Amino acid sequence: MDHLWSLSEIPSITTLHKMFYSELRELGFRAHHVKQIYIYAKAIVRASKQSGGRKPVLRRLTARIDRYDYRLDLDGGVLTLKIHDGREVKLRLLTSTERVEKFGSWSSYEIAVKVVEDGIYVAIYFRKTVKxxxxxxxxxxxxxxxxxxxxxxxxxxxxxxxxxxxxxxRRMLTHRIWIERIQKRYSRSWRFIKGVRRAIRRHGERIKSIAWxxxxxxxxxxxxxxxxxxxxxxxxxxxxxxxxxxxxxxxxxxxxxxxxxxxxxxxxxxxxxxxxxxxxxxxxxxxxxxxxxxxxxxxxxxxxxxxxxxxxxxxxxxxxxxxxxxxxxxxxxxxxxxxxxxxxxxxxxxxxxxxxxxxxxxxxxxxx
The missing domain is CATH 3.30.420 (Nucleotidyltransferase; domain 5)
Known part of the structure; x- marks a missing residue:
C-alpha cells in the first residue's frame, strides 16, 4: 500500500502482477495469496483517494483465509492454518458444545483471523443449502x-x-450515560489517560455485547x-x-x-x-x-x-x-x-x- 499510495495513478491488475508477484513469492506467499494481497491493497488505496482520505494505516492484524489454506476439525476443536513456506499452525478452538453440534453438518468456506493483544480470534463462516x-x-x-x-x-x-x-x-443507555459522565469529568484529558480510555472502552464493549x-x-x-x-x-x-x-x-x-x-x-x-x-x-x-x-x-x-x-x-x-x-x-x-x-x-x-x-x-x- 505504501508503494501504491506514492503513485499518481493506480495501476491495473496486470501491472500490479508484474510489480509485486515475484517479490511476494520470494517472501513465501502462495500464488493465490499474492493475487489477493495486491487486489486488496489496490481496493483500499483507491477507496481512500476517491474519498479524499489520508494514507491508510495498518492498525489491526486481520486476514481472510479461504478453504484451501486451512483444515477444520470441529469434533476435535482444532483449526490448522497453512502459512509461509509450507508450514502449519494449529489452533485450539474455544467454543461451546452447542455451536459444535449446530454447525457439525454445515460446510465451512472461509475464516477470518484477527490478532489482538491478548490472543488470536477466529471467525469461521459456514453455509448450508436450505430447502x-x-x-x-x-x-x-x-x-x-x-x-x-x-x-x-x-x-x-x-x-x-x-x-x-x-x-x-435502557440497560444500554445506562452504559452510555456512564461513558458521558467519564468524558465530562475528564473533558480535556480522557483521550490521553490509559485507565480512563480503558473504562470507556469497557462500557462500549458492554453495549455491543448486550445488543448482539x-x-x-x-x-x-x-x-x-x-x-x-x-x-x-x-x-x-x-x-x-x-x-x-x-x-x-x-x-x-x-x-x-x-x-x-x-x-x-x-x-x-x-x-x-x-x-x-x-x-x-x-x-x-x-x-x-x-x-x-x-x-x-x-x-x-x-x-x-x-x-x-x-x-x-x-x-x-x-x-x-x-x-x-x-x-x-x-x-x-x-x-x-x-x-x-x-x-x-x-x-x-x-x-x-x-x-x-x-x-x-x-x-x-x-x-x-
Missing amino acids: PRRTRTVMTIDVNFDNITLAVFVPGGELLKLKRYKTPL DYAHKIGDSIAELASRYSSIVVLENLNNLRDRVNGGSSLNKKLSLWFYRRIQFTINYETLERGFVARYVNPGKTSSTCPRCGSRLKDNGGRVLRCPRCGFTGDRDVVACINLFYRYSRCGCLGVPLNTPKPNENPSGMQRKRDEAMTSTYINLHRS
Missing part, C-alpha cells in the same frame, strides 16, 4: 425502542398469536415461532432511517443505540435457516392509520390510539402489525382489506371486547 418450506400464515413484526411486537395472521386476516418482547435499550446477545436470542425465539406457525415473516423496511429522522438530543441518543439492523439481520437468517423467508414492506404511517377505515388515528393516552371516525381503539404497536399484514397481503387500498368489517364490528381475530387484544395483559412480555 424452502411451505408457509400457511403471515407473521408481522414491529420493532421499537422499548419493545418488539409480533402478530401471526392466517391469510384471511384472523389473528392467531400476539406477543411482545422487551428490549434492553439480545439480537441472537430474539432472532432464535421469533424464528421458532415462525417455524411453529409455518409463517412468512414481514419486517419493516428501515433503510436510511437515521437520515430521515431529525429529533432532539434525547431521541438521537436512543437512535444511536437502537440496533434494529442487528435484530432484523438475526431474524432474517434464523428464519432462513429453518426454511422460511423474510419480506420487507414500507412502514410509512402503519402506526397511525386505522386498520378498519383507513383514517388517521389520534392519541388516546399512553400508547393507545383511537380512530375519531369509526371508534377503533388499539395499542399503536399492534396497529402497526395489523397494517403491515394488510400492506403485505395487497388485498385492497392502503390499510383497508377487502373484507373490512362494518363500523360496528370488531376486526377479524379480535372478537369479544373491541380492544381486549390491545391491553398489555393480553400480550406476553419477554425479558432478556
Whole structure:
C-alpha cells in the first residue's frame, strides 16, 4: 500500500502482477495469496483517494483465509492454518458444545483471523443449502425502542398469536450515560489517560455485547415461532432511517443505540435457516392509520390510539402489525382489506371486547 499510495495513478491488475508477484513469492506467499494481497491493497488505496482520505494505516492484524489454506476439525476443536513456506499452525478452538453440534453438518468456506493483544480470534463462516418450506400464515413484526411486537395472521386476516418482547435499550443507555459522565469529568484529558480510555472502552464493549446477545436470542425465539406457525415473516423496511429522522438530543441518543439492523439481520437468517423467508414492506404511517377505515388515528393516552371516525381503539404497536399484514397481503387500498368489517364490528381475530387484544395483559412480555 505504501508503494501504491506514492503513485499518481493506480495501476491495473496486470501491472500490479508484474510489480509485486515475484517479490511476494520470494517472501513465501502462495500464488493465490499474492493475487489477493495486491487486489486488496489496490481496493483500499483507491477507496481512500476517491474519498479524499489520508494514507491508510495498518492498525489491526486481520486476514481472510479461504478453504484451501486451512483444515477444520470441529469434533476435535482444532483449526490448522497453512502459512509461509509450507508450514502449519494449529489452533485450539474455544467454543461451546452447542455451536459444535449446530454447525457439525454445515460446510465451512472461509475464516477470518484477527490478532489482538491478548490472543488470536477466529471467525469461521459456514453455509448450508436450505430447502424452502411451505408457509400457511403471515407473521408481522414491529420493532421499537422499548419493545418488539409480533402478530401471526392466517391469510384471511384472523389473528392467531400476539406477543411482545422487551428490549434492553435502557440497560444500554445506562452504559452510555456512564461513558458521558467519564468524558465530562475528564473533558480535556480522557483521550490521553490509559485507565480512563480503558473504562470507556469497557462500557462500549458492554453495549455491543448486550445488543448482539439480545439480537441472537430474539432472532432464535421469533424464528421458532415462525417455524411453529409455518409463517412468512414481514419486517419493516428501515433503510436510511437515521437520515430521515431529525429529533432532539434525547431521541438521537436512543437512535444511536437502537440496533434494529442487528435484530432484523438475526431474524432474517434464523428464519432462513429453518426454511422460511423474510419480506420487507414500507412502514410509512402503519402506526397511525386505522386498520378498519383507513383514517388517521389520534392519541388516546399512553400508547393507545383511537380512530375519531369509526371508534377503533388499539395499542399503536399492534396497529402497526395489523397494517403491515394488510400492506403485505395487497388485498385492497392502503390499510383497508377487502373484507373490512362494518363500523360496528370488531376486526377479524379480535372478537369479544373491541380492544381486549390491545391491553398489555393480553400480550406476553419477554425479558432478556
